[in-house]
Amino acid sequence: GAVVSQHPSWVICKSGTSVKIECRSLDFQATTMFWYRQFPKQSLMLMATSNEGSKATYEQGVEKDKFLINHASLTLSTLTVTSAHPEDSSFYICSARDFRAGLAGVGGDTQYFGPGTRLTVL
């Protein structure tokens, strides 16, 4: 299947600094990518939908000024956590939609996930 990569896989930073996480689709073009956040022992919560060449769509309760998303190309989306604080520590997972070949009956596309980035803010 298609491969989605994330970088870095883990990061530790000081409170107040900004952290950028990259999500790349390696063998397909992803016009749409999604960013999820997962706290320990909880489910994945959708943060935002990233569309190539346009502004991201944020879920209710997600601060767009704090979580900056840029989808500058068909293979790359970035999430920047600005002025990170300990409560932002979480597992961030990106997902990309491959429209080339999909599962019948649901829009003909498949959603692949990156390996995740574990962010720890001290």
Add this chain to the structure above:
Amino acid sequence: AQKITQTQPGMFVQEKEAVTLDCTYDTSDQSYGLFWYKQPSSGEMIFLIYQGSYDEQNATEGRYSLNFQKARKSANLVISASQLGDSAMYFCAMRQGNTPLVFGKGTRLSVIA
């Protein structure tokens, strides 16, 4: 709005036995897809199986099968011949049209030798 419910926070199963993980969903749409993902301790999300709302037959993928009961809005995952490597979190998810996947809270499966 879409909603996925997984009522089993944790499940135990003996190695080589079968186990059923429950999932119910709520939607007013007629066209939707149901997914199951496995998340081991490494954190990666591994796609297991998919069922489309118009599929008349239950989906199967190797040791995984999906018991789809549309009228009851349930999509339970059945894992046959459990293996120690099946120990992980399992998430049920749903998508309608072009919307992103929405996940349930997950079930932690522990396989006992």
